[in-house]
Amino acid sequence: QHAKLVVDKAFELSPVSDRLFGSFVEHLGRCVYSGIYEPGHPTADADGFRQDVIDLVKELGVTTVRYPGGNFVSGYRWEDGVGPADKRPNRLDLAWHSTETNQFGLHEMAKWLEKTGGNELMEAVNLGTRGLEEALDLLEYANVPSGTKLSEARRANGADKPFNIRMWCLGNEMDGPWQLGHKNADDYGKLAASVAAGMRQMDPDLELVVCGSSSHSMETFGQWEETVLDHTYDNVDFVSCHAYYQPENGDMASFLASGVDMDGFISDVYSAIEAVRSRRKSNHKVYISFDEWNVWYQGCEASRSPEGIDNWPQAPHLLEDVYSAADAVVVGDLLITLLRNVDKVKSASLAQLVNVIAPIMTEPGGSAWRQTTFYPFALTAKYAHGAVALQPKLESDATATKKFGDVDMVNAVAVTQSDGSVTVFASNRSLQTSAHFEIDLPEDTDLKRIDVQTLHEDDIYAANTKDEQNRVTLHRNDSVKVEGRHTLSVDLPAVSWTAIHIG
Numbered sequence: 001q002h003a004k005l006v007v008d009k010a011f012e013l014s015p016v017s018d019r020l021f022g023s024f025v026e027h028l029g030r031c032v033y034s035g036i037y038e039p040g041h042p043t044a045d046a047d048g049f050r051q052d053v054i055d056l057v058k059e060l061g062v063t064t065v066r067y068p069g070g071n072f073v074s075g076y077r078w079e080d081g082v083g084p085a086d087k088r089p090n091r092l093d094l095a096w097h098s099t100e101t102n103q104f105g106l107h108e109m110a111k112w113l114e115k116t117g118g119n120e121l122m123e124a125v126n127l128g129t130r131g132l133e134e135a136l137d138l139l140e141y142a143n144v145p146s147g148t149k150l151s152e153a154r155r156a157n158g159a160d161k162p163f164n165i166r167m168w169c170l171g172n173e174m175d176g177p178w179q180l181g182h183k184n185a186d187d188y189g190k191l192a193a194s195v196a197a198g199m200r201q202m203d204p205d206l207e208l209v210v211c212g213s214s215s216h217s218m219e220t221f222g223q224w225e226e227t228v229l230d231h232t233y234d235n236v237d238f239v240s241c242h243a244y245y246q247p248e249n250g251d252m253a254s255f256l257a258s259g260v261d262m263d264g265f266i267s268d269v270y271s272a273i274e275a276v277r278s279r280r281k282s283n284h285k286v287y288i289s290f291d292e293w294n295v296w297y298q299g300c301e302a303s304r305s306p307e308g309i310d311n312w313p314q315a316p317h318l319l320e321d322v323y324s325a326a327d328a329v330v331v332g333d334l335l336i337t338l339l340r341n342v343d344k345v346k347s348a349s350l351a352q353l354v355n356v357i358a359p360i361m362t363e364p365g366g367s368a369w370r371q372t373t374f375y376p377f378a379l380t381a382k383y384a385h386g387a388v389a390l391q392p393k394l395e396s397d398a399t400a401t402k403k404f405g406d407v408d409m410v411n412a413v414a415v416t417q418s419d420g421s422v423t424v425f426a427s428n429r430s431l432q433t434s435a436h437f438e439i440d441l442p443e444d445t446d447l448k449r450i451d452v453q454t455l456h457e458d459d460i461y462a463a464n465t466k467d468e469q470n471r472v473t474l475h476r477n478d479s480v481k482v483e484g485r486h487t488l489s490v491d492l493p494a495v496s497w498t499a500i501h502i503g
């Protein structure tokens with residue numbers, strides 16, 4: 001089987017937004033507690049942050065971090081998480097049926113982000129149980145320099161300078177019936193419009209994300225986007241997309257082609273944005289924030305929340321999916337899909353960062369390790385952060401799927417950096433067949449330095465675990481051949497993800 005990509009630097013798609021390599025830290029299970037924050041852990045610093053996790057977060061190349069939820073935010077009172085730690089209350093977290101101790105809050109997050117290399121905070125406000133007033137309070141607390149009740153409270157709590165948070169999510173998944181304070185599109189659109197306008201009265205240049213659909217398959221999908229954007233269009237900058245994929249009824253072939261759904265989702269949402277924009281004759285541009293995406297085995301036991309009026313555990317083991325080599329190939333393919341759409345997607349967050357459907361896992365009191373999905377994310381961030389994505393000129397043989405029909409067997413995209421280097425990312429979605437992949441490069445490309453890394457395992461279910469932490473990693477792909485003055489070929493094994501770096 002065969003595929004060919006033509007790399008032409010004259011055909012730029014768009015610069016890759018710094019925010020494309022975002023992640024997500026929710027107060028959920030062990031993402032925060034015993035994930036990033038564990039006072040008493042052998043590697044914990046004076047603030048209780050695990051240094052082993054900080055090191056892995058840096059290696060992962062994460063840029064923005066969305067916080068504090070997720071479903072959690074729809075019942076969250078941000079004030080509980082600031083001030084002296086011994087005065088912070090325990091609260092019920094209704095989203096995940098847990099006890100929130102509030103030992104970690106906004107100040108801790110801001111401090112942690114400084115230690116991970118200055119990542120940008122993307123803060124969500126609660127539009128489930130709360131509304132305009134509480135959103136304004138949080139904004140005053142976070143962004144007003146001094147001289148008012150809440151800005152002075154922040155200073156008294158140890159943050160002299162404002163947090164200056166630029167990007168804000170107006171609630172989370174408000175279209176989902178599971179969401180605390182779930183609303184219909186009209187009610188949510190009106191609320192989001194008034195919150196957006198109010199927040200801008202305080203800080204006009206904020207970048208605001210309005211909730212789109214929780215998945216492409218929501219019954220209200222499409223209509224939801226149009227109604228919400230009709231209310232909010234000129235006051236928001238992004239509409240969110242969320243998508244989680246898993247094999248359905250063991251259908252691995254369709255699962256490997258999940259990028260086809262993500263691609264369609266992006267183009268459908270962008271059409272809705274453009275439809276509203278043209279109807280309103282607006283010059284204002286709204287983009288997509290794909291602020292939750294990943295593989296998630298939602299139906300599995302690990303995803304079930306605790307139950308019972310007397311059972312609200314602290315930081316329980318929740319959503320601790322163990323990812324396989326095949327899952328990593330899908331994550332790599334989804335990253336390629338995001339890169340192919342960087343003209344429409346200006347922000348994205350892998351959900352989530354640590355322990356909860358995460359690339360990084362930890363043992364309480366013990367070690368931290370990389371899941372299989374860590375590798376495609378880290379290498380894509382390394383080569384594509386700061387790059388320009390090129391228009392994908394790809395021809396590929398097809399592979400058959402039940403869900404999407406015949407799809408391109410090879411999915412690929414090229415990016416170029418200002419130093420002239422080119423990186424091609426490619427996935428082979430076929431379950432059985434390897435692909436001969438040809439890359440036609442610009443004539444002036446120096447083919448002397450080529451590095452090809454592939455993630456592939458003959459056992460596609462192989463995974464990294466506490467006891468075998470490095471079972472699945474990247475391997476150098478030695479099949480690369482220079483075929484002509486500016487043509488390369490690489491063999492892409494079945495179920496594989498590859499990065500080809502030239503320069």
Ligand code: AHR
Nearest residue numbers: 026070071072172173351
């Ligand atoms: O990331 C896990 C959950 O998935 C989030 O809390 C929610 O927004 C989504 O449904």
